[in-house]
Amino acid sequence: MINGRALLATCMVLCGASLVSAQSFDLAGRYEVAVGGQWLGASSLGTQNAALTMGSGTALNLFQTTSTFGGTLGLEARVARRLTPRVDLEAFGGVARPAIETSVTNDFENAAPVTASDTVKQFAIGGGLLWYPPVHVRATRVHPFVLGGAAYLRQLHESDTLAANGAEFDGGGGVKIILRSRASRLRTVGVRADARLAVSTRGVAFASGAIVRPVLTAELFFRSQP
Amino acid sequence: MKPAVVTALVLVLVVPRPAAAYLKFGVTAGGRAVTLKWRQIPVRYFVSARSAVPGVAVADFEAAVARAFARWEAVPTASIAYSYGGLTVAHPGEDDGTSTLGFENHPELDRVLASTSFVIDEANGTLLESDIFFNASFDWSVAAAGETGRYDVESIALHEIGHFSGLSHSALGETELRAGGGRRVLGAEAVMFPIAFAAGSISGRTLRADDIAGISDIYPTGDFSQTGSVSGRVTKNGQGLYGAHIVAFDPATGDLVGGFSLTARGEFSIGGLSPGPKVIRVEPLDDADIDSFFDASTPIDLNFRVEFSSRLAVVPRGGDSGAVELSVVSK
Numbered sequence: 361m362i363n364g365r366a367l368l369a370t371c372m373v374l375c376g377a378s379l380v381s382a383q384s385f386d387l388a389g390r391y392e393v394a395v396g397g398q399w400l401g402a403s404s405l406g407t408q409n410a411a412l413t414m415g416s417g418t419a420l421n422l423f424q425t426t427s428t429f430g431g432t433l434g435l436e437a438r439v440a441r442r443l444t445p446r447v448d449l450e451a452f453g454g455v456a457r458p459a460i461e462t463s464v465t466n467d468f469e470n471a472a473p474v475t476a477s478d479t480v481k482q483f484a485i486g487g488g489l490l491w492y493p494p495v496h497v498r499a500t501r502v503h504p505f506v507l508g509g510a511a512y513l514r515q516l517h518e519s520d521t522l523a524a525n526g527a528e529f530d531g532g533g534g535v536k537i538i539l540r541s542r543a544s545r546l547r548t549v550g551v552r553a554d555a556r557l558a559v560s561t562r563g564v565a566f567a568s569g570a571i572v573r574p575v576l577t578a579e580l581f582f583r584s585q586p
Numbered sequence: 587m588k589p590a591v592v593t594a595l596v597l598v599l600v601v602p603r604p605a606a607a608y609l610k611f612g613v614t615a616g617g618r619a620v621t622l623k624w625r626q627i628p629v630r631y632f633v634s635a636r637s638a639v640p641g642v643a644v645a646d647f648e649a650a651v652a653r654a655f656a657r658w659e660a661v662p663t664a665s666i667a668y669s670y671g672g673l674t675v676a677h678p679g680e681d682d683g684t685s686t687l688g689f690e691n692h693p694e695l696d697r698v699l700a701s702t703s704f705v706i707d708e709a710n711g712t713l714l715e716s717d718i719f720f721n722a723s724f725d726w727s728v729a730a731a732g733e734t735g736r737y738d739v740e741s742i743a744l745h746e747i748g749h750f751s752g753l754s755h756s757a758l759g760e761t762e763l764r765a766g767g768g769r770r771v772l773g774a775e776a777v778m779f780p781i782a783f784a785a786g787s788i789s790g791r792t793l794r795a796d797d798i799a800g801i802s803d804i805y806p807t808g809d810f811s812q813t814g815s816v817s818g819r820v821t822k823n824g825q826g827l828y829g830a831h832i833v834a835f836d837p838a839t840g841d842l843v844g845g846f847s848l849t850a851r852g853e854f855s856i857g858g859l860s861p862g863p864k865v866i867r868v869e870p871l872d873d874a875d876i877d878s879f880f881d882a883s884t885p886i887d888l889n890f891r892v893e894f895s896s897r898l899a900v901v902p903r904g905g906d907s908g909a910v911e912l913s914v915v916s917k
Contacts, residue, residue: 412773415787420773471892478898521902
């Protein structure tokens with residue numbers, strides 16, 4: 361369970377800021393567009409024995425595998441529309457190429473250990489809500505937020521022979537830092553960083569269970585006039 | 587179109603049979619290889635009225651083989667079905683048009699627990715009759731939990747019914763040499779592994795992924811089209827390697843399904859696999875007699891090390907992984 365207060369506090373620490381009383385809110389533009397990069401953390405896919413059955417009914421392991429969904433960098437873009445002064449509705453899309461890696465060890469006939477891999481093309485498109493909590497920081501250009509969302513996930517193996525569709529749910533928090541703000545159509549330009557936990561289901565990488573992994577994102581955003 | 591009697595696979599107690607994948611029986615008809623299979627389903631079988639040995643009454647034998655037939659019939663991706671015709675005075679092995687199972691006493695076959703024979707139509711590979719004899723010179727049991735010192739009728743019947751249905755041996759198992767000669771099974775992951783577990787074991791009563799893939803390959807249902815295959819090539823010093831044993835392992839489910847390289851270029855194909863990434867392992871057929879799987883005159887290179895593919899082979903739904911290259915080196 362992700363605790364909202366804990367996430368907010370984490371964001372504050374990341375910003376090097378302290379909570380102060382509520383002040384004026386400076387991200388009032390109606391629309392926002394953001395593009396940037398993301399880092400998807402690695403996740404364990406578990407260990408499995410290649411087991412033969414013995415006469416007693418117990419297992420004789422031919423070899424053992426340990427699989428991971430590797431960490432990788434990707435691209436992400438999002439558009440947002442202000443719903444209330446403190447809530448944005450977001451739509452986003454991302455692409456990444458994580459690798460599935462399976463280490464093979466403990467072969468019964470002493471085969472050399474090997475790591476077999478396959479790269480997955482991953483596409484995600486989804487939406488979510490972003491909330492600016494009623495707090496401010498001393499640096500008035502820094503705006504913390506928490507967010508949560510869901511995405512449709514499509515994963516395609518390296519050989520393009522197998523695709524699978526699933527869902528991804530994520531939640532976390534971050535900050536937006538305003539770099540420039542002026543009275544033009546693109547009123548505000550800034551950077552955004554967030555940290556999330558993503559839970560994906562039914563992907564091609566071992567469909568039997570959910571995959572949980574951290575996601576870090578850094579983006580440049582542009583916000584329109586109010 | 588004269589049917590020819592073909593004596594097929596015997597279950598050998600102590601003769602080595604390496605571990606690995608399913609093979610299908612086949613004949614050459616009209617210049618091409620065709621798979622042996624029943625075309626009239628359900629396949630009708632009979633039990634010899636003299637199928638009683640100490641510890642196993644005729645009714646016990648009927649019930650045990652019925653359970654074994656039912657296990658093959660229950661494979662959801664295979665359409666094979668059987669029907670019981672009742673008791674018969676016929677003997678297994680007689681070319682009489684009825685498929686008969688029963689005990690026969692053959693003490694001279696001191697390493698053969700049971701054997702399956704066929705009558706086939708050589709023109710198209712159709713199975714016309716298949717008999718299974720169980721060697722009464724061994725001690726047998728139908729006890730639910732097995733019985734020390736006695737071979738389990740149901741386990742051995744399950745293996746022989748695999749042959750009866752057109753499957754050959756799988757090499758998915760490991761053995762060790764015994765001091766007095768022959769081999770002992772350490773572990774197997776296919777009912778169609780040629781060497782039986784020791785007397786008293788009932789581990790052979792359960793069909794494994796390799797058996798299910800094999801029977802489904804011969805008698806596929808619509809669901810079988812949702813499975814896929816891995817194919818590729820095994821080479822040594824740049825030359826194709828014939829008779830290497832290849833295993834596809836699913837790291838998500840733990841399923842093992844095997845196959846062999848069956849051309850001079852070392853090409854192989856393993857079907858009946860669930861979609862997803864697979865670990866591919868290749869090993870020599872060095873656990874058992876080569877003629878358990880191939881013509882004895884076929885030269886099989888056993889001098890290479892066990893290797894794994896450095897990439898995961900991704901099995902698509904209803905398709906093939908694309909070529910997996912496995913290069914092996916001498917021991």
